[in-house]
Amino acid sequence: MGSKSIVMPGAAVQGQHPRPGHVHMENGAAYSSVLGTFDADNGFLQRLEGPWLPKQGDAVVGVVSEARGGSYSLRLFHHSRCIMPKEDGRQQLAVGDLVEASVRDVERDGTVVASQPFVLAGGFVLDVKPSKVSRIMGKDNSMADQIEELTGVRMIVGDNGLVWLSSFSHDAVDAIRMVERNAHASGLTDGVRRMLLGRRHADPLQASGDVSTGVM
Amino acid sequence: MADRADKPQLIVDGKRLDGRKAEELRPIRIEASVLKNADGSAYLEWGKNKILAAVMGPKPVAIKRAADPNKAIIKCRYAMAPFASKGEHKRAGINRRAQEISKVTKEAFEEVVLTRSFPNSEIDIYVEVLQGDGGTRAAGITAASVALASAGIPMKDLIYAVSVGKAEGKLILDLDKIEDNYSDCDMPMAVSPRNNDIVLLQMDGDLDRAELRQAMEMAVGAGKAITRAQREALERVYAERKVEE
Numbered sequence: 001m002g003s004k005s006i007v008m009p010g011a012a013v014q015g016q017h018p019r020p021g022h023v024h025m026e027n028g029a030a031y032s033s034v035l036g037t038f039d040a041d042n043g044f045l046q047r048l049e050g051p052w053l054p055k056q057g058d059a060v061v062g063v064v065s066e067a068r069g070g071s072y073s074l075r076l077f078h079h080s081r082c083i084m085p086k087e088d089g090r091q092q093l094a095v096g097d098l099v100e101a102s103v104r105d106v107e108r109d110g111t112v113v114a115s116q117p118f119v120l121a122g123g124f125v126l127d128v129k130p131s132k133v134s135r136i137m138g139k140d141n142s143m144a145d146q147i148e149e150l151t152g153v154r155m156i157v158g159d160n161g162l163v164w165l166s167s168f169s170h171d172a173v174d175a176i177r178m179v180e181r182n183a184h185a186s187g188l189t190d191g192v193r194r195m196l197l198g199r200r201h202a203d204p205l206q207a208s209g210d211v212s213t214g215v216m
Numbered sequence: 217m218a219d220r221a222d223k224p225q226l227i228v229d230g231k232r233l234d235g236r237k238a239e240e241l242r243p244i245r246i247e248a249s250v251l252k253n254a255d256g257s258a259y260l261e262w263g264k265n266k267i268l269a270a271v272m273g274p275k276p277v278a279i280k281r282a283a284d285p286n287k288a289i290i291k292c293r294y295a296m297a298p299f300a301s302k303g304e305h306k307r308a309g310i311n312r313r314a315q316e317i318s319k320v321t322k323e324a325f326e327e328v329v330l331t332r333s334f335p336n337s338e339i340d341i342y343v344e345v346l347q348g349d350g351g352t353r354a355a356g357i358t359a360a361s362v363a364l365a366s367a368g369i370p371m372k373d374l375i376y377a378v379s380v381g382k383a384e385g386k387l388i389l390d391l392d393k394i395e396d397n398y399s400d401c402d403m404p405m406a407v408s409p410r411n412n413d414i415v416l417l418q419m420d421g422d423l424d425r426a427e428l429r430q431a432m433e434m435a436v437g438a439g440k441a442i443t444r445a446q447r448e449a450l451e452r453v454y455a456e457r458k459v460e461e
Contacts, residue, residue, distance in 0.1 A: 006451050009328075009365055010373030010410040024330065024372050031410065033330055033370035035450055048454060049256070050368025051274055053333070079274040079337035109285040110335040131368055184454045 004039045006048075007032040013045055022047050037184060048184060052078055052130035052160045054112045058103040061125065061158030062114075064093045074101065074114055076160045077127065082112040093117060098125065100156050100164065120156065124168045128180050130161035135183040136176055143189055147175045150196040171199055223398045226383035232395065234263075239389045241378070241438050246359065246449035249366045256367025258449065260359035263392055264349035269359035271367040274337035283338075287331035292322035294343040294356055301348045301393075317353045318343075324357055324377070324406045324416040330370040339369060350393035351379050354404045357416065362446050366453070375415055376442040377406035380431040382423060389434050403428075405435045409443045412436055 007013060011032045013023060022045045024033040032038065036047040052058075062082060066073035072093055074082040084101060093099065098121075101114040128136060137144050137157055148155050154166035165172055175192050182188055226233060236242070242263030251257035256271035277283035294317040298308035310318075325341060341364070343356035354377035361375050381391045382401040396402055401421030408415055414432075423431060 006454055008374050008447050008450060009371040010408070022370070024370070026372075031372070033372065034368055035365045037454075047368055049366060050370070051255075051334070079276050079334060081276075081336075108335070110337070 004037050007036055007038045007045070009033055009035065011038070013038050013043070014040070047131055049129065050131045052076075052133075054078070054080060054103055054106045054110075054160075056103055056105060058159040059157065060101050060103060060112070060114060060160045061120070061156060061162035061164050062099060062101065062160065064095050064097045064099060067093065067095055072117075074099070074112075076112065076158075077162065078112075078160050080106075080110040080112050082114055084114040084117060087115065093119065098123075098164070100158070103159075120164050122166070124165045126163045126165065126173060126176060128161050128163055128176060130159065132180045132183045133157055133159050133161060135188065136163065136179050138189060143179060143192065146189060146193060147172055147196070150193065151175065171196055224394070226388075226395055226398060227386060232383075232388060234392060236390075238386055239434055239437070241390045241441060242392065244358075244442060244445045246362055246445050247452075248362050248449040249453050254363075254367075256363045256365070256369065258359045258362035258366065260355055260362070262351065262355040262358070263390075264347060265345070265352055265355045266347040267352065267355050267359045268344045268346060269356065269363040270342045270344075271339065271360070271363045271369065272342070273339040273367075274334040274369075275340070277336060277338045283336050285335055288329075288334035288337045288339050290322050290326055290329060290331065290339050290341065292318045292325070292341040292343070292360075294318045294321055294345070294353070296345040296348055296352070299347075300345045317356070320416055320418065321353065321357055321360065324375065325360070325364070327413070327415040328372045328375055328408055329364065330372065333370055339364075348393070350391050350396040351404070353377070354379050354390075354406070357406050358442060358446065362449055365446075365450055373408040373410045373413075374443065374446055375406055375408050376439055376446060377404060377416060378435050378438050378442060379404040380434050382421065382427065382431075387427060387431050387434060389438055403431055405432065407436060407439055409439050 013030050013032050022034050023030045034047040036045050038045050062074040062076040064072050065075040072084045076082050097119050099117040099119055101117045104115040105113040151169050151172040153169045153172045156164040245261045247259045250259045254270035258269045260267045274288050294314050295309050341360050345352045357377035379391050380403050381388050381399040383399040401423050403419045406416035
């Protein structure tokens with residue numbers, strides 16, 4: 001932990017395996033290309049801000065924006081367009097449906113190809129910074145599991161920065177915002193637990209959060 | 217340029233009109249991530265300059281035919297607020313001067329932003345001068361650089377800019393408004409500090425070869441303090457490592 005430092009774009013990062021995409025190679029030396037934290041012990045560079053960088057296997061939450069003969073378009077609130085080919089005519093989606101899907105491929109021009117849509121009925125959508133999604137999920141889903149367990153709300157986190165909640169809950173929203181604000185801090189899982197447990201005995205009217213209706 | 221006939225003496229008793237030494241910068245204060253709805257932002261005070269820079273994107277390209285399927289395009293809008301100066305620049309907003317500065321700013325950032333990470337998208341840089349006192353294009357680039365970093369846009373380096381000029385036969389660093397108007401030369405320069413690559417160099421007036429070399433060295437020397445201000449502004453945002461509830 002002590003060897004972790006904040007790095008700027010252009011800072012030299014020595015380490016065996018910095019994550020590709022966040023480094024810029026020049027004359028065999030690696031330089032950070034982003035504002036991030038760098039752990040000199042394991043050579044891990046974690047960015048602090050930035051847009052979603054789509055990759056295969058990512059989970060996304062989006063809105064069906066167009067239905068054509070063979071495919072759908074999904075609105076992911078990202079600069080890339082997203083298409084979802086219809087798979088053997090099984091699922092029938094309508095424009096406006098909120099879906100969870102997974103990224104099957106990312107084409108050279110940036111187009112995201114999604115598959116395996118699952119309609120999210122009802123609920124509430126929150127937009128978060130895509131760079132904070134990994135923290136909202138937590139290691140092995142630990143943070144998301146904890147929030148679900150303590151608030152009773154089911155949660156689906158899209159790597160594109162949209163989070164679906166099965167129902168509106170101040171506690172869940174505040175917990176997610178707290179993670180987002182403190183993503184660079186340590187001891188966050190315990191902090192969120194303390195906050196949520198503390199709420200159980202507090203006056204419910206005092207619990208107010210920064211609620212943002214990202215979509216719809 | 218103002219009228220030469222009433223040119224004031226810019227260096228009096230070895231000091232500049234605002235009391236600075238030849239190679240002294242004006243104080244610089246930067247705050248990063250000041251705007252909630254922009255993807256990245258910075259507020260900068262550099263002497264009497266007050267500048268707000270914001271970054272939006274990457275986002276879908278507004279004009280479809282301008283899109284590049286291989287990389288992001290960068291757009292830049294530099295504008296002076298109507299109340300930013302005492303009317304020397306005539307009409308406020310996007311006039312010819314603002315267009316030129318927008319263009320050179322954009323080209324400076326095209327050298328360092330890793331645009332290939334975001335095909336078919338655009339990254340918009342906005343530089344809003346709230347109060348101008350000379351050297352706003354350099355200050356704008358310095359602020360926009362922090363805004364881009366705070367937006368998480370991948371870049372080769374965190375660039376900075378500063379101007380060097382010549383008055384009374386002497387090279388001076390970081391010209392303010394009156395020096396800008398009456399000096400014999402004004403040379404804004406933007407630099408990538410990691411390898412001292414020059415990403416913007418303009419010159420109004422003239423310098424000889426030896427002076428040019430010395431002027432560049434002055435700019436690069438001053439760069440350390442400017443880079444430090446940029447870095448500290450970004451670090452301050454994440455300085456609080458304890459969990460606040």
